[in-house]
Amino acid sequence: MKENDFQFNRESFDSVSPEYTDARPAYDERLFDCIDSVGHFTSDSRILELGAGTGIATRQIADRWHSHITAIEPGANLIKEAQAGLAGCPDIRFLNTTFESYDAQGQKFDAVFSATSFHWLDPAIKYRKSAALLEDDGLLAVFWNYYGKDDTAVDAHMQKLYEKYGMSIPGTDMHALQQKKMDDRRKEIETSGYFHNAKEILLDRSVPYPAGRYINLLKTFSDHSRVPGINSFYDETFRFIETLGGYIGVHITAQLVIAAKNSR
Numbered sequence: 001m002k003e004n005d006f007q008f009n010r011e012s013f014d015s016v017s018p019e020y021t022d023a024r025p026a027y028d029e030r031l032f033d034c035i036d037s038v039g040h041f042t043s044d045s046r047i048l049e050l051g052a053g054t055g056i057a058t059r060q061i062a063d064r065w066h067s068h069i070t071a072i073e074p075g076a077n078l079i080k081e082a083q084a085g086l087a088g089c090p091d092i093r094f095l096n097t098t099f100e101s102y103d104a105q106g107q108k109f110d111a112v113f114s115a116t117s118f119h120w121l122d123p124a125i126k127y128r129k130s131a132a133l134l135e136d137d138g139l140l141a142v143f144w145n146y147y148g149k150d151d152t153a154v155d156a157h158m159q160k161l162y163e164k165y166g167m168s169i170p171g172t173d174m175h176a177l178q179q180k181k182m183d184d185r186r187k188e189i190e191t192s193g194y195f196h197n198a199k200e201i202l203l204d205r206s207v208p209y210p211a212g213r214y215i216n217l218l219k220t221f222s223d224h225s226r227v228p229g230i231n232s233f234y235d236e237t238f239r240f241i242e243t244l245g246g247y248i249g250v251h252i253t254a255q256l257v258i259a260a261k262n263s264r
Contacts, residue, residue, distance in 0.1 A: 012225045013053070014075030016216075020054045021081050023216035027057055027115065027143065028203045028254045032064050035141050038199065038258050039111060041065040043091075048072070048109040048133060050099050050126075051117025055082030057143075061113060062089050070109070074098045100125055104133055111139045118142040119185060127192035134261045140195055143256040144185070146178050147217070150206050150249030157240065165233045167224070182255050195259035203254040211241035214248050 013020070041047065045067040052058050052071035061069060069092045073079040079096045086092055095102065099121055112130045114121075130140055149155035162168035182202075190198045209217065215234050218224055227233065241248045 012222045013220070014077045015225075016219050017054060017075065017077035017081045019216040019219045020056075020078065021085070023209075023213050024054070024056055024220055025145065025207055025252065027060060027145065028205055028252075029060070030203050031143055031201070031254050031256050032060060034201045034203075034256055035258060036064070039139050039141070041067055041110065043067060045110045046070070046107070048104075048112045050112065050114040050130075051120065052082055052094065053078050053115070053117065055086050057113065057115035058082060058092060059086055059089075062086070062092060066091065067110075069093065070095065070107075072097060072099055072102055099129065107133075108135045109133055109138060110135055111141055114142045116144045119144075123188060123192075127189075127194040131194040131261050136261065136263060138261045140189070140259045140261070141256065142185075142189070143254060144182075146182070146253045146255065148175070148178070148251040148253070150251050154244065154248065158237070161233065161236060161240070165227060165229060167227055167233070178253075182253075185255070186257050189257050189259050194262055196262055198257055198259040201254075201256040201258075203256070205252050205254075207250045207252055208247045209250050211238045211246055211248070214241060214250070217250075 035041075041064075043066040045065060047061060047065075047067045047069050049058055049061065049069060049071040052073040053075070055071070058069060058071050061067065071082065071092060071094050073082060073094065074097060076096055079094055083094050112134060118126065134140070149158060159168060159174065163170050168174065186198065186200050189195055215238055218234065218237070224230055
């Protein structure tokens with residue numbers, strides 16, 4: 001990713017921090033069950049979280065293991081939301097910086113976590129630095145939420161809207177593109193040279209979204225903010241959801257990849 005693209009996307013996320021808090025869902029708790037089966041973290045564990053955003057995964061990590069968490073987030077507004085929401089958690093240290101600039105001052109971690117943010121980091125840096133910050137038996141646990149529609153007819157209608165506003169090429173198989181993205185992200189970890197025994201878990205669930213909250217969810221997607229006339233797209237989407245009774249069923253696939261640090 002080009003540096004100016006990263007800067008644009010980082011700023012686009014930070015500009016919609018209230019929408020993040022409102023609309024981005026928590027991660028499937030089964031995801032943390034899967035991590036638990038490999039990681040065995042405790043209240044003594046030290047976890048580094050990259051791209052904490054508004055603290056959605058941070059809270060789940062804290063609730064699950066009560067570990068010492070260092071959470072990095074470059075967005076000033078996003079980190080303010082996270083700090084406000086997790087003010088009562090003393091073992092979380094928030095740092096308003098980038099992973100590339102972060103200086104651990106010799107500290108090592110039992111795990112590096114990243115929730116829907118690892119892909120924004122430079123591949124030439126993120127694996128090498130993550131491995132360097134991990135204890136010899138440390139784990140990398142990265143996960144993403146991918147969004148679709150529960151109903152095929154609703155999905156088809158939304159695809160037409162995306163095409164109408166130039167956000168999708170007619171005939172494009174969006175599900176195939178999403179699958180390729182998942183495959184590429186897993187393979188990138190497997191071939192990084194810094195980690196081994198990569199284990200992938202996919203988890204599916206359905207979440208009903210009222211129209212307004214769904215529009216807020218769309219506003220948190222960085223590619224939407226680049227589109228001319230995006231507000232008209234939001235208005236038309238809102239009206240369509242109203243015809244469905246005011247709710248849209250969102251299919252969420254969580255992808256988790258856990259990998260162990262290569263030994264020296």
